[in-house]
Amino acid sequence: MAPLIAEVKPDNSWLKSDIQKWxxxxxxxxETTDTKAILLEKAGD
Structure with a gap:
């Protein structure tokens, strides 16, 4: 079983697919772009 917390990098397309499956x-x-925008917004806080 993969760890629940992973270091997210832009080139981790395998991770994106696992998240989508989950x-x-x-x-x-x-929605990839919406999720990315939300994460970027949270990171900017």
Whole structure:
């Protein structure tokens, strides 16, 4: 089982796909650009 916390880097496309799978399993809508914008906004706080 992969660790729940991972270092996120722009080139981690494998991680993005795992996140999308995890969200899909829980019926959560996932939009890459929206998620990225939210994360960038939080990082800027």
């Amino acid at each position: 969200l899909d399993e829980r019926g959560i809508a996932y």
